[in-house]
Amino acid sequence: AESPTGGRSGALSPGPTVTGEVQKIDVNPPKGTRDFPPEDMRLRNWLFNNFKEVSRLYGFEEIDFPVLESEALFTRKAGEEIKDQLYCFEDRGNRRVALRPELTPSLARLVIQKGKSISLPLKWFTVGQCWRYERMTRGRRREHYQWNMDIIGVPGVMAEAELISSIVTLFKRIGITESDVGFKVSSRKVLQEVLKCYSIPDNMFGKVCVIIDKIEKIPVDEIKKELNAVGLSQEAIEELLLVLSVKSLTELEERLGGSGEAIADLKQLFSLAEKFGYSKWLQFDASVVRGLAYYTGIVFEGFDREGKLRAICGGGRYDHLFSTFGADDIPACGFGFGDAVIVELLREKGLLPELSLQVDNIVCALDEELQGYAAMAANILREKGQSVDLVLESKPLKWVFKRAARTNAERLVLVGNSEWQRGVVGVKVLSTGEQYEVKLDDLK
Numbered sequence: 001a002e003s004p005t006g007g008r009s010g011a012l013s014p015g016p017t018v019t020g021e022v023q024k025i026d027v028n029p030p031k032g033t034r035d036f037p038p039e040d041m042r043l044r045n046w047l048f049n050n051f052k053e054v055s056r057l058y059g060f061e062e063i064d065f066p067v068l069e070s071e072a073l074f075t076r077k078a079g080e081e082i083k084d085q086l087y088c089f090e091d092r093g094n095r096r097v098a099l100r101p102e103l104t105p106s107l108a109r110l111v112i113q114k115g116k117s118i119s120l121p122l123k124w125f126t127v128g129q130c131w132r133y134e135r136m137t138r139g140r141r142r143e144h145y146q147w148n149m150d151i152i153g154v155p156g157v158m159a160e161a162e163l164i165s166s167i168v169t170l171f172k173r174i175g176i177t178e179s180d181v182g183f184k185v186s187s188r189k190v191l192q193e194v195l196k197c198y199s200i201p202d203n204m205f206g207k208v209c210v211i212i213d214k215i216e217k218i219p220v221d222e223i224k225k226e227l228n229a230v231g232l233s234q235e236a237i238e239e240l241l242l243v244l245s246v247k248s249l250t251e252l253e254e255r256l257g258g259s260g261e262a263i264a265d266l267k268q269l270f271s272l273a274e275k276f277g278y279s280k281w282l283q284f285d286a287s288v289v290r291g292l293a294y295y296t297g298i299v300f301e302g303f304d305r306e307g308k309l310r311a312i313c314g315g316g317r318y319d320h321l322f323s324t325f326g327a328d329d330i331p332a333c334g335f336g337f338g339d340a341v342i343v344e345l346l347r348e349k350g351l352l353p354e355l356s357l358q359v360d361n362i363v364c365a366l367d368e369e370l371q372g373y374a375a376m377a378a379n380i381l382r383e384k385g386q387s388v389d390l391v392l393e394s395k396p397l398k399w400v401f402k403r404a405a406r407t408n409a410e411r412l413v414l415v416g417n418s419e420w421q422r423g424v425v426g427v428k429v430l431s432t433g434e435q436y437e438v439k440l441d442d443l444k
Ligand SMILES: CC(=O)Nc1cnc2ccccc2c1
Pocket: 101, 102, 130, 131, 132, 141, 142, 143, 144, 338, 340, 341
């Protein structure tokens, strides 16, 4: 790297400048963010490739959109934490923008943008980085990656059943079973039916759900206070909390009566779970509401049965998100699956995969003037689809063997003078120690 005064210098320590010492930069990533050096990147790719393979198995199409969005996409007025922690700012064009805290609003924006030109149902997925800005306190991460799968245009709970099935498939692929995790399932229509009895206006629904989602995070008195503050009567609050503590569908039916949509949806979902073969993974839990204001129906979250970790994934139906963006409503449901909790779970269960760097060949010239021939050998191997780590400077053989061991190279290909004269190269199979010479063209 050229230092400002043209002297040679290492990559990180620019030489002295004309005006004096240059301040050494901070080599750590910004607060709350992570780097992915090779080893971490191998684990991330392993996880994301599983996400993508499951999406393919379910016939979903991959989409993407900018990490930067108009702030307006996320300014819902339901007291959500995701809005309080929005990573937003004014750009140089004085536009209010935000680093997306979730992916669903972008997906809805794209669906609306595509409008009539797309035929429903849509099955779209993406894996994207999401951001939040928390005051320096909690030292929590400010970014994570989420796998999202969404089905747009299917009103029936077959869509939710299909989505949960895809998550079960993911879990099985990475070695997680129903003894490790489960899904808590409920429907926000339960809350809706209760609130309707107390003539709570619809626009309060999202707010009430966001408050109730905190039921296991803050004291119940605080919940009552917040519910009271948004206008719920004492009686409504008591009834609500009672319904949320219901432990079974049967009990719920007794309480709500068997005619409501909530019961019908949940019964159908549990019977479909039977057919999909993942009944053992599901349990009804009336207290599950999820913290996003736009859910309107079935909601679910994946949890670890030891109860040590935060929700692994979560999702549900959001039939009115599109109208909040000024478009006609389209029935929709989806889920988000983060990249953090699942890794903690795999670590706990000793299921983290051993992913080592692997290269098929290390190719090395035995002396300087043979570099070009080493490049030719590398070229031939690469054209055959073989990976080659080409030694780019003249190095002692000891160094080459050390590197071959570190990179788990399959073979060492040595380009030597006398061999080259005879049109061959030396090959050493590192796992067996077998050595042989071979014509360049016969290298395979
Ligand atoms: C465990 C974890 O990293 N959670 C996390 C980290 N970053 C986020 C960023 C935006 C929204 C949710 C987020 C959640």
